[in-house]
Amino acid sequence: MTEQFLGFGRILALLLLALAGPPGHAQYDFDAQRREMVDDINALARETAAETGRPSLDPRVIAVLGKVQRHRFVPEDQLSAAYRNRPLPIGYGQTISQPYIVALMTDLMNVRPGHAVLEIGTGSGYQAAILGELAQTVCTIEIVEPLARQAEERLRVLGYARVRTRIGDGYYGWEDCGPFDSIIVTAAASHVPPPLIRQLKPGGRMVIPIGAPFLAQHLMVVEKNPDGTIVTRQVLPVRFVPLTGKH
């Protein structure tokens, strides 16, 4: 009887250790992991292109993903998973999106050099850094103060001085940073804020991921026509058709 209990205790201790996570991170080769991540994303992009018959991801976007050090944007205890193709928690109920989805969202934003872009929901700052590599002007707003300060610090340390950060409510956008060629809204909102639509240039795009944390279902792309009218497109990350299965 006592042996059985001791055995169980040992198993429980091992379980708890497993939960505590691996100690230290000096041994990770982040550059190699990042290259592997980029290779994965390229492979996925080719798969999607083969299915849809259209090129699926802008190579510039993928190149930037190969450049930005994602591991600098994730919490210490998540370092081992920094370059895996999965979303990660960053605290305060927020997440950093899975790399493939980040690539997809950035691609949908259609960022060109010389563009001005706005991000509502800085989070870890990773997306802002990516945009910083692609656009002329990047303005990003975060409402949760501790997250905003951490992101601001990270971006500064990593040399993204061009990215302007702000703490606050993103509903009214950032008037004097705009108007914007594209906007990404990762903060959950019940509707698309009219001021953001106003700050979007005609021909511009707003990308909004929809779904619960860790379970982003689809992306909504809000497009502003040259005449100022709005159309939205719902983009599923995977081609899940036909819905009625093979006949």
Added chain:
Amino acid sequence: MAPARPPTGPAPTPSGIAVLPAGAPPVLAVLLLSSAAMGYEVLLTRLFSIILWHNFAYMMISVALLGYGAAGTFVAVAQRALLRHFDVAFATGAALFGVTSVAGFALAQRVAFNPLEILWDPGQPLRLLVVYALLFVPFFCAATSICLTFTRFTGEPHRIYSFDIFGAGAGSLGILVALFLLTPTDALKLLGSLGFAAAAIALFRGSVRRRLPAALLVAAVVTPLLLPAEWVRLRLSDYKELSQTLNIAGTRIVAEHSSPLGVVTVVESAQVPFRHAPGLSLNATMEPPPQLAVFTDGDGMSPLTRYDGRREPLAYLDLVTSALPFHLLREPRVLVLGAGAGADVLQALYHGARAIEAVELNPQVVDLVQRRFSGFSGAPYSAPGVRVRIGEARGFVAAHGDRYDLIQVALLDAFGASSAGLYALSESYLYTVEALQEYLAHLEPGGMLAITRWVNLPPRDILKLFGTAAAALERNGAAPAQQLALIRGWKTATLLVKNGAFTPADIAALREFCRARSFDVAYFPGIDAAETNRYNVLDQPDFHEGALALLGNTRDTFVERYKFDIAPATDDRPYFFHFFKWRTLPELLALKDRGGLPLLEWGYPVLIATLVQAVAVSVVLILLPLKFIVRRTEDPTTPAGLAPCVAAYFLAIGFAFMFVEIAFIQKFLLLLSHPLYAVAVVLCSFLLFAGLGSRYSGRLHTENAKLSRRPVTAAVAAIGACGLVYLVVLPGLFRLLMPLPDPFKVALSIALIAPLAFAMGMPFPLGLARTAARAPALVPWAWGVNGCASVVAAILATLLAIHFGFAVVVVLAVLLYVLAAAVFPR
């Protein structure tokens, strides 16, 4: 939700144990402990609904049953040692329950199990296992003490059992009452105290020397009440809406009320307005007025909008999809179901409804709107022409004969939870075919039923709803194609079901409404495909094509081939939120890296995982140890072939009992509608009458010295007759009884459950007594098998109900009882 337990019955007694001279059994302590354990089971379902999401709560049932089963095995194995120091052992078990019930939950919270991450993080299932282990311990401790009592006082099993089962019934009822008066954490501490109280009472029975420890225990009773609040504070998941809202600077909780219906929290945001206007048109230029956020169990935000009697600030309520019916009706008489903090009522007031009846389940929410924050809210429920009624939506409609021009059912579940599939296992009588028929029966000619839901992609619940409405109209003898209209924004969609055909004027108004607000039309009579999919563009016009398919004669093929389960829910299978289809899983798994997995509905896979875990763990904890006992105490007089009979018998009745109990709890949910009454009444009635039946069976057994199998056959015949008759009769009977006032319905429910539960309480003790007479060595085995079956059956019943409906579950149960009667050990 179905907290339940098998009858524990007399405990296994391998032959050869010397029975010690017994005093009186500590029945009062057993009562307290049993009620505390059952109360803990119910409370855990509430606690986990608050800190996580609803469907992880049902896992607690299997944990509880596992504790009981494993306790039986433990007592069987360690009998000699425990019986020598019965009083101390009992008190230790009870006291340990007192400690671990509180500590277990407090620690379980800190394990930080995040169900949302389960797809990505291989560590999450491990965390879940740790949570199980922590919650298993209190049930194990309490059950060990109770089981030990049976083993010690072998002459009085029926008396102990009646206190045991009465305690369980009292506990489940008591905890519900307690939750009206106490916060969930205080109720938790109270249960801990009860454990200590039981231990103290047990020790007091003993000699004078025991007075001191007993007195200490009495002091310990007070300790849980003095625990620092921080240790047991409820830690909501970071990912619940309330948690995320509170991260915003300037937010604070201004009111919090608790009842068994949920913890209602009101949050004020001083710096950043909530601006909650789900599905607001892309063409809107205005924002909502100041609001307070009302959360229920940390999710499902309902906005409490400032209202000072003026119409203009409410104009945004005309720019959402749910405003459509107001453009097709003039000054309608409106019924709002699920009124919450009043947004739908404000919308109806804005549109000039001439009379508004609002139904809301939680009186605390209404109280907050009408009294506590009346200055802010403008008390919309007492505006001229508005009447508010407390009650459950479907029950209210069934009980009243009034007719309306518009029945408004809008956004009754939280977006995040709905899109993540976290409601997949919740039964809902709100959206079944019979429910829609009921609503339609309460519409004036030309009246409309308007249901607004979140848009989830790929389309599933909107199409399911559309199909359900079409089925309801057909059952009423109407032509669905002329009486349905579906529009959508990017976030919400509204389905209109008219009592009558849509007129050209209706269609024109609908077209204009949508054009002005950039909403898409998905279906109306005479729709042209070119009009669809224009403003909120999908790759394919899935909603439109789906609607057409569901109205056409290829409907069955369409539904069968669709990658989600969109067959209409019925009262027999009220799982509207279940969309999972096995054959979609491989495809989405293959697309995992590209974001395919979130497109699945995750509640169902969680159910399967729980089932697998339950089977594995119960075999390990209950059956394997017993194999050793049986081997060790092999009795040469045991006739061969008896063991399989015993195993089959107890397995069958273990499954059958739980199947019937869970099926009938869900069925009576429809009649009693109020979820609390339903659980309290049905569960208590089942336990009480099953206990009485068990006690009666004891008399049958002693009277019938020839030990024939007649009692069991009689019991099974009664169960079969009752069960099958009820299957046929209850739906119609419920329809008749719905309009009655609650007390009558409660009394009638008890009366209906009594004969069935009475009969169901008999097979277990009868079987155990027979096994003890013929092959005592097999008694622990029988006990363990029954425990195992109960654990698995609790989950399996839900699974079967989802796929095949309650009728099949009950029929299966009856067949299992018949099988049991056939293999009853001779």
